[in-house]
Amino acid sequence: xxxxxxxxxxxxxxxxxxxxxxxxxxxxxxxxxxxxxxxxxxxxxxxxxxxxxxxxxxxxxxxxxxxxxxxxxxxxxxxxxxxxxxxxxxxxxxxxxxxxxxxxxxxxxxxxxxxxxxxxxxxxxxxxxxxxxxxxxxxxxxxxxxxxxxxxxxxxxxxxxxxxxxxxxxxxxxxxxxxxxxxxxxxxxxxxxxxxxxxxxxxxxxxxxxxxxxxxxxxxxxxxxxxxxxxxxxxxxxxxxxxxxxxxxxxxxxxxxxxxxxxxxxxxxxxxxxxxxxxxxxxxxxxxxxxxxxxxxxxxxxxxxxxxxxxxxxxxxxxxxxxxxxxxxxxxxxxxxxxxxxxxxxxxxxxxxxxxxxxxxxxxxxxxxxx
Numbered sequence: 001x002x003x004x005x006x007x008x009x010x011x012x013x014x015x016x017x018x019x020x021x022x023x024x025x026x027x028x029x030x031x032x033x034x035x036x037x038x039x040x041x042x043x044x045x046x047x048x049x050x051x052x053x054x055x056x057x058x059x060x061x062x063x064x065x066x067x068x069x070x071x072x073x074x075x076x077x078x079x080x081x082x083x084x085x086x087x088x089x090x091x092x093x094x095x096x097x098x099x100x101x102x103x104x105x106x107x108x109x110x111x112x113x114x115x116x117x118x119x120x121x122x123x124x125x126x127x128x129x130x131x132x133x134x135x136x137x138x139x140x141x142x143x144x145x146x147x148x149x150x151x152x153x154x155x156x157x158x159x160x161x162x163x164x165x166x167x168x169x170x171x172x173x174x175x176x177x178x179x180x181x182x183x184x185x186x187x188x189x190x191x192x193x194x195x196x197x198x199x200x201x202x203x204x205x206x207x208x209x210x211x212x213x214x215x216x217x218x219x220x221x222x223x224x225x226x227x228x229x230x231x232x233x234x235x236x237x238x239x240x241x242x243x244x245x246x247x248x249x250x251x252x253x254x255x256x257x258x259x260x261x262x263x264x265x266x267x268x269x270x271x272x273x274x275x276x277x278x279x280x281x282x283x284x285x286x287x288x289x290x291x292x293x294x295x296x297x298x299x300x301x302x303x304x305x306x307x308x309x310x311x312x313x314x315x316x317x318x319x320x321x322x323x324x325x326x327x328x329x330x331x332x333x334x335x336x337x338x339x340x341x342x343x344x345x346x347x348x349x350x351x352x353x354x355x356x357x358x359x360x361x362x363x364x365x366x367x368x369x370x371x
Contacts, residue, residue: 033371034334039354040069040365046356048289049346049365050097050107058124059356059365060109062091068127069365079122079129085112090146094153096161098189108136108189110151110163117142117151119163119192137192137203141181143168148211148228150181152289157221160195161187162205164212164225171250171258174208182209182247184225184239199242208245208273210264214290214345216305222324224277226290226307230260234287235276236307238324246273278318278326285312288343288358293317295351298370306353308342315342315355315368339366 045062052058057069058077064084066077084092090112098106098121107129108121117140121133140163142149150166167173167182174182177200186195186205194203214226223239237245246265249258265273280287288308293301305318315335319327335342335355344356344365353368 034332035369035371036334036338037367038364039072039367040067040074041362042074043067043356043363043365045091045358045360046344046363046365047091047093047358048095048344049348049354049356050095051346051349052097052124053102053349055349057354057365058095058097058107060092060095060111061363062086062093064092064111066092066095066109066129075127077124077127077129080131081111083113085114085142085146087112087144088146090117090142090149093149093151096153096155096189099155099159106132108133108153108161110153112142112146112149112151115142116140117149117165119153133192135192136189137163137185137187139180140165141168141170141173141179143170150209150212152213152215154215154217154223155189156186156217156223157219158195159189161185161189162215162217162223163187164209164215164227166211167209167247167249169258171248171255172253174210174247175244175250177204177207180204183207184209184212184215197241205241206239206243206245206274208243208247208270210247213288214307216290216292218292218303218320219294222320224290224305224320224324226287227264228286229264229280229284232280232282232284233264233276234280234284235264236278236287236290236305236318236326237274238277240274243274244270244272245276246270277320277324278329283311285309285314285316287312287316289345291345291347291353293353294347297351301370306345306355308345308355310341310343310358313337313340313342315345335368339364 050058059067064081092111094110118138119136122129148166152164163185184206211228317330340359343358
């Protein structure tokens with residue numbers, strides 16, 4: 001077992017079920033180890049953090065606003081976001097800054113409208129953003145109340161855009177390869193078309209998901225996702241091209257509703273489904289975004305996967321094996337119940353971890369470093 005200094009580690013064997021792992025085991029008291037500072041406040045459900053090359057941040061807020069954060073100063077970006085439908089879990093969600101931002105000034109957002117979830121690409125000019133690809137991709141399913149909207153984006157090691165989508169609480173969606181819901185999509189950032197090498201020849205990369213809230217790409221290209229379970233088994237998954245992740249609340253089409261009593265990864269119905277690398281058991285934490293800690297400044301935590309939790313109001317630190325298994329989980333006391341619901345997670349250009357709160361009033365962006 002790798003020792004995580006300064007934290008209480010909970011050992012979870014890679015690939016085991018929640019029953020075998022004992023579910024969400026308690027943590028013993030641990031000495032302080034991280035430093036947390038507030039770098040922006042006064043926000044409302046900040047969903048993500050996108051870093052510009054000069055270190056400034058674009059922060060999308062679920063009600064339909066984008067903040068530009070510059071050395072603690074928060075400025076509203078002037079942008080036409082009138083078609084954002086902010087209902088329940090839905091609204092303005094993920095944001096990705098394009099790798100060529102220095103020259104293109106482009107970023108892409110993902111949000112609910114009255115009819116769908118869509119991706120739109122913008123150009124930033126000072127504090128004003130203008131749509132240049134509207135949409136980059138449209139037609140992702142959405143529910144009237146915004147439930148299970150998914151919408152987490154990240155760039156893979158080839159610069160392709162990964163988009164985690166939700167099943168919109170419709171039973172047939174996750175296993176339906178004709179729907180973009182309950183999937184991870186892999187698309188061209190410029191055209192919105194499916195990326196070369198996708199397993200089904202279209203935009204779909206993996207399927208059988210419930211509600212992906214986090215996508216993290218390791219430096220060697222390994223992709224892990226964080227996904228909400230129903231009343232049990234939040235999951236961390238390792239993506240395999242073409243993989244089925246086994247969520248089927250339609251019970252193979254035998255029920256017309258949304259049966260959440262089925263297993264999160266139903267290996268009985270789908271023997272070839274990809275088992276979770278880690279599952280929470282009970283209670284669930286409502287895990288959310290995920291980011292890898294990178295750099296020598298993290299010491300023994302270099303390469304650890306940080307995952308935020310909404311209901312659990314904490315950050316979980318996963319030690320990941322080379323193959324993508326979960327070796328251990330640690331919960332730092334500085335981020336357990338100290339800032340409320342935690343949503344966004346992003347590794348900054350300075351090597352710090354940036355996390356957003358999601359409490360609804362006076363939300364914050366937190367900068368976390370290894371003390």
